[in-house]
Amino acid sequence: MSDTIIIKAEALSIIKDGSAILNAVTTHILQGKITMLLGHNGAGKSLLLQALHGIIVPDSGVITAPPAHTQKMVFQKPILLRRSASRHFDFLCPDISQTEKMAWFERAGLIGQMDTPARQLSGGEQQKLAFIGALASKPDLLFLDEPSANLDFEASAKIESLISDAHKNGVTIIMTTHNIAQAHRLADHVLFIEHGKLIEDRNAKDFFANPLHDAAQAYIAHHHA
Numbered sequence: 001m002s003d004t005i006i007i008k009a010e011a012l013s014i015i016k017d018g019s020a021i022l023n024a025v026t027t028h029i030l031q032g033k034i035t036m037l038l039g040h041n042g043a044g045k046s047l048l049l050q051a052l053h054g055i056i057v058p059d060s061g062v063i064t065a066p067p068a069h070t071q072k073m074v075f076q077k078p079i080l081l082r083r084s085a086s087r088h089f090d091f092l093c094p095d096i097s098q099t100e101k102m103a104w105f106e107r108a109g110l111i112g113q114m115d116t117p118a119r120q121l122s123g124g125e126q127q128k129l130a131f132i133g134a135l136a137s138k139p140d141l142l143f144l145d146e147p148s149a150n151l152d153f154e155a156s157a158k159i160e161s162l163i164s165d166a167h168k169n170g171v172t173i174i175m176t177t178h179n180i181a182q183a184h185r186l187a188d189h190v191l192f193i194e195h196g197k198l199i200e201d202r203n204a205k206d207f208f209a210n211p212l213h214d215a216a217q218a219y220i221a222h223h224h225a
């Protein structure tokens with residue numbers, strides 16, 4: 001696949017109480033790739049993800065993205081409507097066939113929960129519902145904030161295979177995770193953030209084989225332990 005840039009970010013900064021919680025981040029996102037945002041708690045991964053998605057406006061800097069593309073974001077704590085899981089999905093994807101809808105619920109392991117009020121689903125089930133809702137609407141770009149944070153091993157593996165399939169279908173994915181093994185399996189590209197600064201912006205293979213910065217080395221070593 002050719003390396004086409006889908007989003008360009010130039011010198012993005014977000015200032016809070018006089019200090020930069022996102023500090024002059026310049027990068028670009030490659031079309032059709034999985035870009036993984038890594039870093040410690042509070043490093044600024046979610047902020048960068050939300051800024052790239054356009055729901056946070058940085059204090060300075062420029063984001064350039066193609067006008068005609070569709071993008072979806074799945075939050076760590078999804079916002080769910082006061083209706084059943086099935087109806088919530090219908091709201092997100094009104095044009096989908098019943099067969100296709102059943103297939104998505106099947107793949108997420110949520111067939112038994114279709115009639116459960118969405119807000120009464122467990123944390124992991126809510127995450128899976130939000131995830132299939134986003135994926136089924138076939139976005140060009142998908143932003144995922146720790147998509148398997150609350151999930152057990154089996155559910156996490158399911159989400160991972162859905163991410164992989166979306167990737168194979170050409171969806172550009174930008175995500176955060178604290179699961180290094182998952183990052184290793186999925187990432188094409190890594191952005192490593194430390195105290196709001198982007199300190200590594202590299203091909204995933206190179207990053208994992210040879211992290212250049214001490215903070216990245218320590219992060220990988222710690223999360224493998």
Ligand SMILES: Nc1ncnc2c1ncn2[C@@H]1O[C@H](COP(=O)(O)OP(=O)(O)OP(=O)(O)O)[C@@H](O)[C@H]1O
Pocket residue numbers: 016021039040041042043044045046047048
């Ligand atoms: N809307 C906001 N207003 C002010 N400060 C914020 C806001 N959102 C995040 N922050 C602060 O910015 C810093 C980076 O937060 P962010 O959520 O991006 O971290 P993160 O790398 O995603 O962390 P985690 O791994 O814990 O999810 C934190 O110190 C946080 O308190």
